[in-house]
Each structure stands twice: as structure tokens, then as C-alpha cells.
Amino acid sequence: MASTQRAAVTSDAPTKNVALLNWVARCAQMTQPDRIIWCDGSEAEKKRLTEQAVKEGILIPLNQEKRPGCYLHRSNPNDVARVEHLTFICTPNKTDAGPTNNWMDPEQAYTKLGLLFDGSMKGRTMYVVPYAMGPLGGTSTKIGVELTDSIYVALNMRIMTRMGKPALDMLGDSEDFNRGLHSTGDVNPDRRYICHFPHDNTIWSFGSGYGGNVLLGKKCLALRIGSYLGREEGWLAEHMLILGVTDPKGQTTYVAAAFPSACGKTNFAMMIPPKSYQGWKVETVGDDIAWMRVGPDGRLYAINPEAGYFGVVPGTNTKTNPNAMATIAKDTLFTNVAMTADGDVWWEGKDGEVPEELIDWQGRPWKKGSPDKAAHPNSRFTAPMTNNPALSPKANDPQGVPISAIIFGGRRSNTVPLVLQAFNWTHGVFLGATMGSETTAAATGKVGVVRRDPMAMLPFCGYHMGDYLQHWLDMQKSITHLPKIFQVNWFRQDKNGKYLWPGYGENMRVLEWIVNRVHGRVPTQETLLGWVPRQGDIPTQGLDLPPEAISEATSIKADEWKSELKSQEVFFEQLGTKAPEALMLQRKLLISRLGS
Ligand SMILES: Nc1nc2c(ncn2[C@@H]2O[C@H](COP(=O)(O)OP(=O)(O)OP(=O)(O)O)[C@@H](O)[C@H]2O)c(=O)[nH]1
């Protein structure tokens, strides 16, 4: 390496960590940036980087009176969502990645991407972004460092993680940090790869500038590498929100819930109970990711490794999610929403009248009535969790919160009833394993197609799915106070395609039943699929619903379950000999109960 470059890496580096300095130097030698900036996470740095991003046209300042501290970013139209077909798990053996992941040989991947990274930062700045996933100082917390040539990534990581000096201080001299390398490249989908090397605690992401492809702490570290580490170390890294629900007597119950991308985690985590639930309170610990470990008392404790929300914008309004509206009122980065004439943001499903004219997410003039969406369906906000009026006081607690209920939920227009409780842990794992959900705009590809998405982890599990399900079963041995497991479906539709259940804040009615079941306060009714609320146990007063809507939303139809079982069978066959025996037995029991 040129000695000047090493000097540039080390001279003003705010660390003496040799492993870190050497790795940064090696990556700089490969990518050849003009400048290297070590991010410290300070306010002054935020101001500097924001001004620079505005100067470069990467951020567009919004109306600062209406939205103080808010900016708009427009990504390349070919780069608006996670790319699952270009995401790889690079384990030495293909079988370790399993049949549900794309696999590349690590040597081949390093060589292939090495050619792309070669000189990719010429003329650009490399930002060195140290970050902590989890509360600072926590024993579950992991340190990562992302090297990126995207100022947008640096600014987003600042919101999404505990970024900068505190993370570097926590790392100290340790070599134990995730090595993330990202270059936006020429944003060509043919030269785009998101590669994970779990054995090296390394992530290489090339050719994208979007969300889960490039904010490497999120899906790449916290879920794909995290799930791999979780299996090695005996804990769980899950695509789950975490909330605390407090009843009028002041008792708080913590719940974790796995719904696939764009299926309602942020909304559920920030929910405001309806008026009839006076005295009830829901508080957000996390909205996307949970790391769960068994505590000294044998309970399962969850932390949210993130510090911000990367949330779906369309559909957000003061009725569906008032807490999110308050959260994004300031200090928020918007990606791919539309802009109003007075420099505010707009999206489909926002409150109020549709404006006559807008600038759409691609920067083009847009007129009311246009068949095109003004905001991209996967447009997002990046906002600090401290903006959330419903933030749980436990969100920063390194011990996490004790989980009493785990909920699995997909987006299903039919088949799956509104809510049911698993008979026991193994049956609950079966419910999670057999989750299906209609695809959404959060990943590129066709939307609205049902696919098997075990525990909402199909795109995020960093190892063999069969081993992952077995790991869930095995966790039972170390948890003495097992959380109760539930399944929900907010998305069932009538024959005209209208949602049968009102959803959003009204989901409190289902959550109350779950809390009551956790504390053994209500009896229940057994069905072929699991335990369900008895007639009247989910209160419906005050809901503007036709009488048959609830019975339709909760109905179990044998013919629908026959095709569901077929589709589950195809999934389990894919796992081959790694399909856990205990789940095969659950499957047989269900088949015999259904009599099919
Ligand atoms: N009908 C209905 N729609 C909902 C409900 N909750 C959320 N949605 C809609 O589903 C979409 C996604 O909701 P989010 O809460 O952002 O989903 P998420 O699971 O956090 O998504 P990711 O950030 O992609 O992981 C939004 O358009 C919401 O308006 C609900 O209870 N009922």
C-alpha cells in the first residue's frame, strides 16, 4: 500500500485498535478513496455531513418550518427495495446456507466482489462508521464498523444505530467487530451483490444505495449474521417488534411479534389503544428486530439492537399511526416520497386532501388523478427512536425486557384466522415455521403472492432453515418460563377484497385477549388449529363492522386448510432430512385432526 495512504488511515484515526486500523487500510488500498473520514457521531459532524449531502444533491432540504431537520432523498429508480435474489450467504459448505438462501463460495465471492470494489471509491470519500447494535455497554451488544462511500448511509447509520465514538470506545482493542464494506458503485443491478460471510463476521455490499441492502447493521448484521451467531451462542436473532402493554392496574406485559416486511410491525409496536381501552398503554421497545437471550431467572429477555426506525411511509396517517406521525415530524430522512409545492412531503394514505400537484418520488411533476403513485410503495422514513412519544423507558436497558408472549403473523387474505394460541412451545414453533405471507414492496419482485416465510425470517436467516427451526425447538430446554405463542392475521378479506378486521389501534382488542391468556385470566376454546377466543372474548362494541365480519375473520375452512397443508408440505420437503422431527409430528397431528 502507498505509505501516504496508510498515513491517511492512521494519522487522524481516533483509535489505536490495530485490527481495525489494518482492516481499514486494506479496504482503502482496494477501493482507493480520495479521502477517509472517521465518523464520531457528534452533532457538529451531523451538521457538516448534512450540508455536504445537500451540496451534492443527495439530500433535498424540506420546508424547515413544517419539518425541522427533515430531508428528502431520491434513490435510483432501479434501487428501491431489498434485493433477495442478489443476497448471498457465503459459507464454506453450501449445505450450511441451506435451500432457502442463495449461496456463493466465500473464495469466489471475495474474488468476484473484490474486482468490483477494486478502485470503486476513486474520487470519493470513504466514511468509517463504527456502530453498536444494542444499548452501549450491554453484554448482548455487538460492535460493527461499516466502511461506505455513501454519505446517505453514514447519515442513516447515525440514526439507526449508536454510532461513532461511543461505539469505538466500547470496542477498545478488541478484534471482535463485524467488518462491513459497502460501495454504491454505479448502481447497476447487474453489478449488485449483498454477500455475508458468517465465519469471518464480514459483510460486503456492492452496487446498491438502499435500506436493508446497505445499512449493514440492520438486516445483514442484526439478522443474517446475528442469527448465525445466535445459534452458535444459544440465543435468538429475530425479525420481531417488541412492545410493552400496560393494563389499568399498572401491570406491564412484554410481547415480541414476527410479521414479514411491510406486514405491520412498526404499526403494532406504536399502537395507541382505542378510546374504550382507557387506562391501557402500549410502549415501543423495538419495531423491527429483537435479540433474545435466556436471563438468570430462566425467562427470555429481548433487546432492540437498533436506535431508530426505518419505516414504511405509505399508509401512515394520524388515524392509523399517530405515534409514527409524531416521530417523523422532525429530524427525519425521507426516501422516495413525493414533495408538495411548499416543500413538505406527501404519500398515498397521508391525512387530508390529495394535493392537485406534486413532485413524485422520481422528481417528476405529478397531477392528482395520475395512475402512477406519487410516493414509491416502499418509500421509507429514517427517524430516531427518541422521537417516538410511545418509546418504552426500557428501550435503552441493556438487560432487555422479559417476553411473555410471542406472536407470529402474516398477510393472508384467506385461510388464517384472526388469532389463535398454540397448544404448547413445539406447536408454537410449528405455527411460526408454517407461516405464509403475501409478498410486499419491501423486496423487489412480484407483490401479493403467498410464499412460506417461517417466522418472517425467510430472507434473513443466515444459515440452514432446518437448523434454525431446530434451534427454536432446542431453546425450550433452557427457558424455564416459556413465553406463550400466538398466531394473528390482520389481513383477511371478504369476497370484495375488503379487510374484515379494522386493524391498527383496534388490534388492541386482540392484544388484550393475548395478555389475558398469558396471565391465565380467560378460559378458551379448542379448535383443530389451536385455542381461540370464545364468542364475545374479543369485544366488538364501538366497531363499525357488519355482524358476519368477525365470524368470517375468525373462521376455519377445511378446504382452504387442505391447500395450505399442501403448500406447507412443499416447504418441509425442501428442508429434506433437516426438517425437524418434532415439526413433522406436529404436521401429522394436524393432518389427522383435519381428517385429510
Ligand atoms: N389492514 C391493515 N394494514 C396494516 C395494519 N398494520 C399495518 N398495516 C399496513 O401495512 C403496511 C406496513 O406496515 P408496517 O407497520 O410499516 O410494517 P413492518 O412490518 O414494520 O414493515 P418493515 O419495516 O418492512 O419490516 C403499511 O402500509 C400499513 O399501513 C393493520 O393492522 N391492518
Ligand SMILES: O=C([O-])CC(=O)C(=O)O
Ligand atoms: O430492510 C429493509 O429495507 C426494510 C425492512 O425493515 C424490511 O424489509 O423488513
Ligand SMILES: [Mn+2]
Ligand atoms: Mn423489517
